[in-house]
Amino acid sequence: MRWEGNRESDNVEDRRGGGGGGGGFGFGGRSIGIGTVILALIGSWVFGVNPLTMLNLLSGGGGPVPQVQQGPAPAPPASDRQAKFVSTVLADTEDVWGKLFSAQNASYERPKLVLFSGSTPTACGTGQSAAGPFYCPGDKKVYIDLSFYRLMQERFKVSGEFAQAYVIAHEVGHHVQHLTGVSDQVENARRRGSEREGNAMSVRLELQADCYAGVWAFHANQARSILEQGDIESALNAATAIGDDTLQRQSQGQVVPDSFTHGTSAQRVRWFKRGVETGDAAQCDTFKTRQL
Structure with missing residues (x-):
């Protein structure tokens, strides 16, 4: 991926060394990060319990989350290459979505990206590294522990x-959903419906965020030629690895479609490809299509 020399965002807070979540890579009515899924898989293997039980424990089991006030954190040091990378990717999403919103006579509110290690307070509760990257609509911030990228490669x-940029673009996709009111509509529908219906709505929300990540890639490449050979394949590999069916098959040897909250590997690949091939956010309406 070509990114060096491109603009870096100044909307990055560095809380590393100091002490979640909202829609991340959801479980039931609560969203969690993809790292929590990984931790649940490991726990299920070690303790011999159902990974869905582990997920429920790790995601807090429901209940209200406290609102917190967090002061501004410093920007990451200029010498930190990985922080420079995520700052550049964030800037790229700002440029793309700013133009797309402007084309619809709307104003794009740029989200903050918070770098942390271990845990950090958020408006959605305490964010944990185990939750992986996540978006909190309460404070309109994307949170990421950069050690997650090592976990992606090792696990x-x-x-x-x-593939790393795709993760950030997916979370920014959740921010776009928040700004357009889609997230609130889904959350209200999940509260009224059954767990099965809530899971189905969560799948559509996550697949739309995948599609939005593809839309970003399309426009970023047109404007700045960021893509190199093998880049799309690496993102598709990431989407495949985190499909609900793939994770369930690895952890429990069987697939339970009614418990899906993010979509199958094939669905995640399909919707990311739709976004990256069309560049049209209107093509990402997962809520009006019958066939995901």
Whole structure:
């Protein structure tokens, strides 16, 4: 991925060394990060319990989350290459979505990206590294512990900077959903429906965020030629590795479609490809299509 020399965002807070979540890579009515899924898989293997039980424990089991006030954190040091990378990717999403919103006579509110290690307070509760990257609508911030990228490579055998950028673009996709009111509509519908219906809505929300990540890639490449050979494949590998069916098959040897909250590997690949091939956010309406 070509990114060096491009603009870096100044909307990055560095809380590393100091002490979650909202829609991340959801479980039931609560969203969690993809790292929590990984931790649940490991726990299920070690303790011999159902990974869905582990997920429920790790995601807090429901209940209200406290609102917190967090002061501004410093920007990351200029010498930190990985922080420079995520700052550049964030800037790229700002440029793309700013133009797309402007084309619809709307104003794009840029989200903050918070770098942390271990845990950090958020408006959605305490964010944990185990939750992986996540978006909190309460404070409109994307949170990431950069050690997650090492976990991607070691656990899922997914490498490449564009695959890492896809993770950030997916979370920014949740921010776009928040700004457009989609997230609130889904959350209200989940409260009224059954767990099965809530899971189905969560799948559509996550697949739309995947599609939005593809839309970003399309426009960023048109404007700045960021893509190199193998980049799209690395992102597709990441989408495949975190499909609900793939994770369930690895952890429990069987697939339970009614418990899906993010979509199958094939669905995640399909919707990311739709975004990256069309560049049209209107093509990402997962809520009006019958066939995901």
